[in-house]
Amino acid sequence: MKGTLVTVLGAAALARAGSITTSEPAVAAIDAAMATTLPEASSSDVKGVAFNRFYQVWLENVDYDLAAKDSNMQWLASQGILLTNYYGTTHPSEPNYCAAAGGDNFGMDNDNFHQIPANVSTVADLLDTKSISWAEYQEAMPYPGFQGYNYSNQVTYADDYVRKHNPLVLYESITNNDTRARQIKNFTQFDSDLANKKLPQWAFITPNMTNDAHDTNITFGAKWERSWISTLLKNSYFMDNTLVLLTFDEDDTYPKGNRVFSVLLGGVIPDNLKGTKDDTFYTHYSSIASVSANWGLPSLGRWDCGANLFEIVANKTGYANYDVDTTNLRMNETYPGPLSIGEYSKFSPIWPIPNTDAKCSAGHGVLDIVKKTYANTTPTYNYTSPYPWDSKANYNTKVTATRMSKSTNTTSSGATGSTTPANAGVAGVVPSSAIAIGSLVALFAYIF
Numbered sequence: 001m002k003g004t005l006v007t008v009l010g011a012a013a014l015a016r017a018g019s020i021t022t023s024e025p026a027v028a029a030i031d032a033a034m035a036t037t038l039p040e041a042s043s044s045d046v047k048g049v050a051f052n053r054f055y056q057v058w059l060e061n062v063d064y065d066l067a068a069k070d071s072n073m074q075w076l077a078s079q080g081i082l083l084t085n086y087y088g089t090t091h092p093s094e095p096n097y098c099a100a101a102g103g104d105n106f107g108m109d110n111d112n113f114h115q116i117p118a119n120v121s122t123v124a125d126l127l128d129t130k131s132i133s134w135a136e137y138q139e140a141m142p143y144p145g146f147q148g149y150n151y152s153n154q155v156t157y158a159d160d161y162v163r164k165h166n167p168l169v170l171y172e173s174i175t176n177n178d179t180r181a182r183q184i185k186n187f188t189q190f191d192s193d194l195a196n197k198k199l200p201q202w203a204f205i206t207p208n209m210t211n212d213a214h215d216t217n218i219t220f221g222a223k224w225e226r227s228w229i230s231t232l233l234k235n236s237y238f239m240d241n242t243l244v245l246l247t248f249d250e251d252d253t254y255p256k257g258n259r260v261f262s263v264l265l266g267g268v269i270p271d272n273l274k275g276t277k278d279d280t281f282y283t284h285y286s287s288i289a290s291v292s293a294n295w296g297l298p299s300l301g302r303w304d305c306g307a308n309l310f311e312i313v314a315n316k317t318g319y320a321n322y323d324v325d326t327t328n329l330r331m332n333e334t335y336p337g338p339l340s341i342g343e344y345s346k347f348s349p350i351w352p353i354p355n356t357d358a359k360c361s362a363g364h365g366v367l368d369i370v371k372k373t374y375a376n377t378t379p380t381y382n383y384t385s386p387y388p389w390d391s392k393a394n395y396n397t398k399v400t401a402t403r404m405s406k407s408t409n410t411t412s413s414g415a416t417g418s419t420t421p422a423n424a425g426v427a428g429v430v431p432s433s434a435i436a437i438g439s440l441v442a443l444f445a446y447i448f
């Protein structure tokens with residue numbers, strides 16, 4: 001099905017991602033597949049420590065301060081907890097979506113057509129270890145599992161669905177499996193899964209290029225988001241035991257450093273925390289880490305390994321997050337990798353090796369297939385860090401982090417809701433002074 005619809009690029013092209021271009025499948029072929037490709041819907045009810053369902057909705061390209069001024073964004077924050085210290089991983093869009101699924105952006109610094117090799121695992125593999133149902137809902141995607149570069153409005157040809165905003169479709173570990181690919185669906189199927197009470201426990205929601213503010217602005221996007229979520233807030237089938245993350249892929253003014261306005265809401269947020277703020281440092285990797293800790297799942301052994309957990313999960317698991325000093329943090333660029341074209345990072349042909357034996361933030365170790373695939377190798381980076389860094393590329397080497405004391409929820413800070421870390425006196429993270437185990441591997445990796 002898929003191979004005939006998209007000009008699939010050979011392995012040789014993957015060696016130099018920068019040269020990848022793609023031809024669009026013919027509209028007639030898309031129409032034919034639309035008529036015959038059935039969506040895959042599975043539901044499950046695996047209990048987690050903090051939530052039984054986790055959905056994230058991503059808008060596009062808005063600076064934190066501009067989002068904070070929007071009245072609909074303010075309303076959304078009033079319904080939940082505002083995360084004031086949450087970061088995208090780099091620029092432009094696609095590497096951020098990629099990161100939210102695979103725990104790394106692989107040096108990607110572009111919005112090109114990418115296919116990440118099947119030996120790279122994703123959050124879907126973690127969820128599958130406990131048969132926790134998952135799906136994506138991509139507005140205006142023509143049919144389940146569509147792999148084309150875009151599907152535009154067929155009347156105006158304005159941008160509508162775009163592959164670069166679709167995390168799981170980038171991974172061959174998803175697209176090589178027809179059942180998995182058909183769990184990537186559109187908003188029509190969200191409506192029917194909701195009506196049929198067949199919603200999955202994990203989902204990634206991407207509005208089209210109009211609604212997500214990409215081709216409009218924050219006024220439009222926030223209004224859309226408020227109207228979308230406010231109906232659901234009243235739906236107990238959807239909201240009971242549910243955590244929803246509303247965030248942005250990246251900010252708009254690159255030198256500002258990529259902090260994005262993010263809100264956690266849903267049935268699991270206690271009333272006394274609605275309208276409060278949480279200043280804990282988070283990144284897109286935190287959503288994978290929090291999902292793992294919530295359901296007791298292993299880690300991908302990549303940047304999800306050391307990522308801070310959403311407080312609602314950290315509190316329930318007794319996990320101590322890191323307080324990260326963001327003064328020298330640069331989340332607006334990234335380290336070298338195989339998906340770079342030399343824009344905000346450098347090209348390196350080597351796929352980064354994950355950590356296979358760390359405990360990782362959830363404390364449940366690393367996924368078995370990752371351990372098997374990368375047995376007897378040395379991790380490329382120090383993935384136990386709460387923020388990405390790379391000594392060889394001198395990337396984020398001046399950032400420091402300190403473990404907070406374990407959360408004790410007896411002395412709730414109440415209405416302020418902010419986490420002022422009490423440093424536990426545990427040795428701080430000072431990567432610049434440490435000789436990373438990964439350095440030698442990294443050295444090798446950067447031979448062009």
Ligand SMILES: *[C@@H]1O[C@H](CO)[C@@H](O)[C@H](O)[C@H]1NC(C)=O
Nearest residue numbers: 011117118119120351373374
């Ligand atoms: C994973 O796949 C890529 C692309 O085929 C390959 O270059 C790499 O060597 C593989 N890694 C391992 C550990 O098998």
Ligand SMILES: *[C@@H]1O[C@H](CO)[C@@H](O)[C@H](O)[C@H]1NC(C)=O
Nearest residue numbers: 034140141142143144186188
């Ligand atoms: C969603 O996908 C179905 C095919 O599964 C298609 O018939 C429908 O037109 C799509 N809806 C939208 C709004 O793109």
Ligand SMILES: *[C@@H]1O[C@H](CO)[C@@H](O)[C@H](O)[C@H]1NC(C)=O
Nearest residue numbers: 024025027150151152153157
């Ligand atoms: C994808 O976008 C291009 C450029 O805007 C457009 O010409 C093409 O028709 C689109 N393809 C589909 C399948 O919508």
Ligand SMILES: *[C@@H]1O[C@H](CO)[C@@H](O)[C@H](O)[C@H]1NC(C)=O
Nearest residue numbers: 153158159160208209210211
């Ligand atoms: C995006 O979706 C909305 C419906 O949610 C629709 O009104 C709008 O026309 C779509 N944008 C494009 C460019 O097709």
Ligand SMILES: *[C@@H]1O[C@H](CO)[C@@H](O)[C@H](O)[C@H]1NC(C)=O
Nearest residue numbers: 124128176177178179180181
């Ligand atoms: C494809 O994915 C489904 C659902 O995750 C799984 O049950 C099945 O074993 C996979 N098939 C192969 C060949 O990996």
Ligand SMILES: *[C@@H]1O[C@H](CO)[C@@H](O)[C@H](O)[C@H]1NC(C)=O
Nearest residue numbers: 066069070216217218219220
């Ligand atoms: C967004 O665009 C609309 C329509 O052009 C405009 O009225 C509004 O002021 C814009 N919002 C911002 C924050 O610029």
Ligand SMILES: *[C@@H]1O[C@H](CO)[C@@H](O)[C@H](O)[C@H]1NC(C)=O
Nearest residue numbers: 254255256257330332333344
């Ligand atoms: C990232 O931010 C730093 C600090 O503001 C700035 O010097 C640098 O140019 C930015 N990089 C990009 C790619 O915007």
Ligand SMILES: *[C@@H]1O[C@H](CO)[C@@H](O)[C@H](O)[C@H]1NC(C)=O
Nearest residue numbers: 270315316317318408409410
């Ligand atoms: C406090 O933590 C315990 C477990 O550590 C948990 O059962 C309880 O629900 C938490 N209370 C609040 C108010 O978060």
Ligand SMILES: *[C@@H]1O[C@H](CO)[C@@H](O)[C@H](O)[C@H]1NC(C)=O
Nearest residue numbers: 382384385386429434436437
């Ligand atoms: C790796 O990161 C962790 C957490 O940031 C830190 O405690 C450790 O010292 C680092 N290890 C190396 C070798 O840099």
Ligand SMILES: *[C@@H]1O[C@H](CO)[C@@H](O)[C@H](O)[C@H]1NC(C)=O
Nearest residue numbers: 311312315408409411412413
């Ligand atoms: C987590 O525990 C801290 C410390 O007691 C408390 O201030 C905060 O409100 C709790 N957060 C959540 C989301 O439960």
